[in-house]
Amino acid sequence: MIFYSPKHIEHKPEKEIDKGIFVKNSDTPQRIEEIAEILVKNDYSIQNAKEFDESFLYLVHDKDYVEWIRKRSKITPPDQEYFPEVFGYDRLFDTGTPVTWNSYESALYSVFTALTAAEHIVCGNMFSYALCRPPGHHASKNIGGGYCYFNNAAIAAKYIQKNHEGNIAILDLDFHHGNGTQDIFYEDPSVLYVSLHGTPEIYFPWIEGFASEIGEGKGKGYNLNIPLDPDTGIEEYLKLLITGIKKINEFSPDCLIISLGLDIVEGDMQGGMNIKTEDYKKIGAVIKELDYPLLIVQEGGYDGKKNGEAVINLFDGLEIKRRFL
Ligand SMILES: [Zn+2]
Numbered sequence: 001m002i003f004y005s006p007k008h009i010e011h012k013p014e015k016e017i018d019k020g021i022f023v024k025n026s027d028t029p030q031r032i033e034e035i036a037e038i039l040v041k042n043d044y045s046i047q048n049a050k051e052f053d054e055s056f057l058y059l060v061h062d063k064d065y066v067e068w069i070r071k072r073s074k075i076t077p078p079d080q081e082y083f084p085e086v087f088g089y090d091r092l093f094d095t096g097t098p099v100t101w102n103s104y105e106s107a108l109y110s111v112f113t114a115l116t117a118a119e120h121i122v123c124g125n126m127f128s129y130a131l132c133r134p135p136g137h138h139a140s141k142n143i144g145g146g147y148c149y150f151n152n153a154a155i156a157a158k159y160i161q162k163n164h165e166g167n168i169a170i171l172d173l174d175f176h177h178g179n180g181t182q183d184i185f186y187e188d189p190s191v192l193y194v195s196l197h198g199t200p201e202i203y204f205p206w207i208e209g210f211a212s213e214i215g216e217g218k219g220k221g222y223n224l225n226i227p228l229d230p231d232t233g234i235e236e237y238l239k240l241l242i243t244g245i246k247k248i249n250e251f252s253p254d255c256l257i258i259s260l261g262l263d264i265v266e267g268d269m270q271g272g273m274n275i276k277t278e279d280y281k282k283i284g285a286v287i288k289e290l291d292y293p294l295l296i297v298q299e300g301g302y303d304g305k306k307n308g309e310a311v312i313n314l315f316d317g318l319e320i321k322r323r324f325l
Contacts, residue, residue, distance in 0.1 A: 174261020177209025284317020
């Protein structure tokens with residue numbers, strides 16, 4: 001089952017600050033709308049997300065952080081955007097993540113979308129896809145950034161564990177390292193985090209995503225970062241993906257969550273490797289080996305048309321229709 005909320009459309013940041021100048025913000029509603037359109041065209045049905053209590057945010061986030069985002073959103077006039085003061089002054093770590101009047105509500109419904117999809121898994125189903133926006137994997141317990149306010153995938157993981165004891169693996173395929181998700185589960189051996197991403201030596205979020213970060217305390221050995229060179233092609237990518245898949249199979253989780261960023265596709269304005277939308281069939285075919293209940297949570301990907309093509313190809317590779325629908 002595929003879940004979605006039209007509330008994301010109201011969150012429409014126009015600008016961001018990149019290297020000191022205003023540029024067009026890449027987190028457009030269109031990047032998700034085009035995925036929804038192509039899914040419908042290909043006979044997938046999409047359900048509206050349910051509403052949950054706002055306290056589900058506290059499964060992951062500190063109360064004062066949630067309150068900061070809510071208040072900041074509420075006091076921003078509809079025709080303006082608030083640009084965070086970085087370096088610890090505000091609760092967002094970069095100027096690429098402005099707050100608009102409706103950021104809180106859209107981020108909340110993005111969480112509801114992930115929760116609806118997680119509930120579908122808790123109810124015994126083997127597949128669901130949360131078409132979330134804004135994305136979540138850069139958001140930690142008490143700070144957001146990278147277009148992310150609340151960590152949809154982490155909240156979904158906690159929700160599943162709360163309702164159905166067990167271990168969860170999160171496979172993060174976004175071009176950028178999911179520093180928020182890593183932070184949240186860094187000392188937690190019940191959640192394995194595996195991420196393939198552009199090397200932080202060159203790419204956002206720069207501060208995390210190195211192979212040497214393997215978890216801490218009880219969580220040591222439950223964090224696997226696989227940094228990629230900028231010109232990585234599909235053959236190399238699949239080889240490294242298989243390393244991640246082996247790690248997940250050794251862990252043998254009760255549920256697999258994929259943080260699905262599509263910004264590794266060639267030409268993406270925020271990422272882009274030597275990987276084409278057709279290659280997602282191969283990526284799906286390899287991931288299909290992971291035979292666990294599967295929850296896919298949408299993250300980045302900034303070209304709507306290519307996002308749509310990549311999702312359809314990934315679903316073909318995973319044989320979603322034959323196996324689950
Ligand atoms: Zn990304």
